[in-house]
Amino acid sequence: MNLTLREELKAKKQAYVQDEILATAAKLFADGGIRGVTIDDIASSLGYTKSVVYYYFKNKNQVLWEIFTKIHDAWWADMETLVDTDDAPDAMLASMIRKHALNVLDRAAWSAIYFRDQGELTDAQQKVITKRKREYDQLFKQVYQKGVEQGIFQDIPTTLVVNSIIGICNSTPAWYKSGGPLTPDRIADYYASLVLDGCRVPANS
Amino acid sequence: MNLTLREELKAKKQAYVQDEILATAAKLFADGGIRGVTIDDIASSLGYTKSVVYYYFKNKNQVLWEIFTKIHDAWWADMETLVDTDDAPDAMLASMIRKHALNVLDRAAWSAIYFRDQGELTDAQQKVITKRKREYDQLFKQVYQKGVEQGIFQDIPTTLVVNSIIGICNSTPAWYKSGGPLTPDRIADYYASLVLDGCRVPANS
């Protein structure tokens, strides 16, 4: 009778273990490379057996794929809520940059994978991710374009601007060490101001 | 009698084939990942047999290592000659950014490997590369610091500035398609002006 209830509980448990596996997989993948990390590594790093991982995931590719979709979905949701405010383009772009930078640092391992290891996915999967990344970039581009039309941003190819933003933010995990004087917040602030100073139409002097 | 002459010729021939192998290896590595590309792939991509590659290189790691050292040496030489001029810090930084951006685009495959696949090297090799990268960054930092002292650059942590520069430039190959309206030169110019606008102390208004 509590059929559905039971399945619900089961699903919750499984989701928990899956998340656990994904988290350590991401950490290992990030600094061992996808192919450099075996399912055994992931499992034993959690005190499990390889088979356990295969009980919760179809194969290695699915583990990777979930990492991609989860991180993207989270970022996308964040960015969409930001775009929905009615701030001025410069303020909005600044908070988008800040948000993206913070997100990247917040889950550095996942980010590294997301931007570095797309090539390890299936061709079909790659297409999906490429499309989603384009949509994500599009959010930035629209805001920038709006700013150009309002005369507060220089008329630079949006591709260039947006890729610079993404490029700067994504490079952070490569050098950032927590514990230093540079907090994620300061870094994010700096990125935002760097880009905005470089884009804004100079006040007539 | 022409013993030394003969060895010289041999060396020259071998160097030629080695370069050939390195070039295609770099191309394949760049978009297949180091582990995703077999020695067979490299060889047959040149009409060779696997054994030929092993005749010219000790093992896969050596191929990779040569890619790292060659690209670094070239970049380092370029940057050192730039630093040796006595331009003002802002002009010098601008040309350094331009040069780096152009270098990255000029050998996109090599660059991608250099910045993405350091983890595939030996621990000892990684240390060497890390050190060399730091020295390279140091060239930028010194110029920036000089600019700060002369009051033409804002007093921002140099790490932040330099990593932004490197981050932007290195992200270019990820999206750049040759043949579009955006030439490498325009891109390099944009990067230079973006960073400089973001760093320069605003003229007193």
Added chain:
DNA sequence: AGAAATTCTGACCCGCGCGTCAATGAATTC
């Protein structure tokens, strides 16, 4: 031409990592 060095070949070994499977142990349900 014959010897010696150089380049190339193809078959082979070996370890490792993915993924499978039958079976066991642990919970839950009735």
Added chain:
DNA sequence: GAATTCATTGACGCGCGGGTCAGAATTTCT
């Protein structure tokens, strides 16, 4: 407490890629 579902185990098959090796083909020197 028997039955069913859920979770876990460990052994195994298998392909693939790195690297070796003995020797063949080719070039170079005398």
